[in-house]
Amino acid sequence: MAPLALPIAAIRVAVRRALADLTESGPVLVACSGGADSLALAAITAFVASRMGRAAGLVTVDHGLQPGSAERAEAVADWARQSGLAPVEVVRVEVAGRPGGPEAAARQARYQALVEVAGRHRAAAVLTGHTRDDQAETVLLALARGAGPRGLAGMPAYRELAGMPLLRPLLETGREQTRAACAALGLTPWEDPHNIDPVYARSRVRADVLPALVGALGPAVVDNLARTARLVAADNAVLDGLAVEALTAARHPDGGLAVKALADLAPALRSRVLRAWAHEAGASPAALSHRHVAALDTLVTDWRGQGAAYLPGGLRVRRHRDRLLPTGPPPPRPTTR
Ligand SMILES: Nc1ncnc2c1ncn2[C@@H]1O[C@H](COP(=O)(O)OP(=O)(O)OP(=O)(O)O)[C@@H](O)[C@H]1O
Numbered sequence: 001m002a003p004l005a006l007p008i009a010a011i012r013v014a015v016r017r018a019l020a021d022l023t024e025s026g027p028v029l030v031a032c033s034g035g036a037d038s039l040a041l042a043a044i045t046a047f048v049a050s051r052m053g054r055a056a057g058l059v060t061v062d063h064g065l066q067p068g069s070a071e072r073a074e075a076v077a078d079w080a081r082q083s084g085l086a087p088v089e090v091v092r093v094e095v096a097g098r099p100g101g102p103e104a105a106a107r108q109a110r111y112q113a114l115v116e117v118a119g120r121h122r123a124a125a126v127l128t129g130h131t132r133d134d135q136a137e138t139v140l141l142a143l144a145r146g147a148g149p150r151g152l153a154g155m156p157a158y159r160e161l162a163g164m165p166l167l168r169p170l171l172e173t174g175r176e177q178t179r180a181a182c183a184a185l186g187l188t189p190w191e192d193p194h195n196i197d198p199v200y201a202r203s204r205v206r207a208d209v210l211p212a213l214v215g216a217l218g219p220a221v222v223d224n225l226a227r228t229a230r231l232v233a234a235d236n237a238v239l240d241g242l243a244v245e246a247l248t249a250a251r252h253p254d255g256g257l258a259v260k261a262l263a264d265l266a267p268a269l270r271s272r273v274l275r276a277w278a279h280e281a282g283a284s285p286a287a288l289s290h291r292h293v294a295a296l297d298t299l300v301t302d303w304r305g306q307g308a309a310y311l312p313g314g315l316r317v318r319r320h321r322d323r324l325l326p327t328g329p330p331p332p333r334p335t336t337r
Pocket residue numbers: 030031032033034035036037038039059060061062063110127128129130131134192195
């Protein structure tokens with residue numbers, strides 16, 4: 001018998017580890033674009049899951065953004081059915097009219113569709129093919145935009161979206177390994193033209209920035225960036241836990257926060273408390289920037305009788321004596337004709 005190609009063996013181990021932690025009994029669904037990462041993940045998950053007594057299916061999303069996208073999605077689904085994956089679904093989504101840039105809109109539409117399909121099949125989890133290289137790119141992009149620890153923590157291997165577990169089993173697997181696994185399995189991945197389109201910041205990082213860093217500093221850079229994400233994520237988990245306690249301690253029965261309790265906190269903790277409280281009040285996490293949090297912080301640490309701090313969604317927070325108080329969106333202006 002021919003020896004098992006190393007990349008296949010490594011990906012099998014990664015998938016087995018990820019599936020071992022699942023508590024629900026339903027199928028796992030691989031989110032597959034047809035690219036090398038998710039194609040290798042789908043093929044290997046089919047094998048691993050069946051040996052663990054679990055069904056594995058596939059969902060491919062047609063964003064309708066490129067000519068031929070529907071045919072490509074059908075081709076991925078046909079391959080999946082022939083490979084023994086079940087259930088298999090193609091989902092067409094509407095990207096236009098969603099908030100954010102084209103990438104963000106497509107991502108939002110995709111995750112919404114994945115969670116909907118997974119819920120319908122009572123899936124135990126959705127698996128995506130993000131690799132160590134994707135993680136390194138994410139960390140670099142976060143660093144470049146000054147995203148702070150939340151961004152530097154990169155993508156988690158596990159998170160829940162609307163109660164559905166989302167797993168990223170390949171976060172410690174290099175992209176060259178998924179490509180090698182596809183080659184060893186005789187699979188021809190689809191090359192997404194968006195991945196090399198210099199219009200997207202991520203494509204430029206992938207094509208120019210990361211190779212330049214590897215050229216200058218050596219190949220360990222990719223792994224080191226991914227490790228940075230893991231280390232920062234572990235620190236974040238501790239600080240976020242402390243922030244939950246501090247938020248509870250600072251709450252006032254009228255829905256406000258006690259300024260004294262906030263002022264006594266270390267800045268790193270206070271900014272987390274204010275961010276968490278702003279989310280609770282209805283500010284969308286994606287829209288809440290460090291400037292919004294800094295404006296809230298000023299109401300605590302640099303109070304000179306200034307007006308309210310404005311948050312996304314028209315929310316306002318004002319200081320009233322020894323408390324921060326949220327107020328709703330401003331009333332709509334009367335229209336004059
Ligand atoms: N059209 C799609 N349908 C289903 N899942 C998708 C689709 N596009 C992306 N995904 C999921 O999101 C993951 C990350 O996608 P992204 O395009 O950011 O990275 P990628 O490195 O190009 O991945 P891949 O090689 O799998 O396309 C993919 O591995 C896949 O699991």
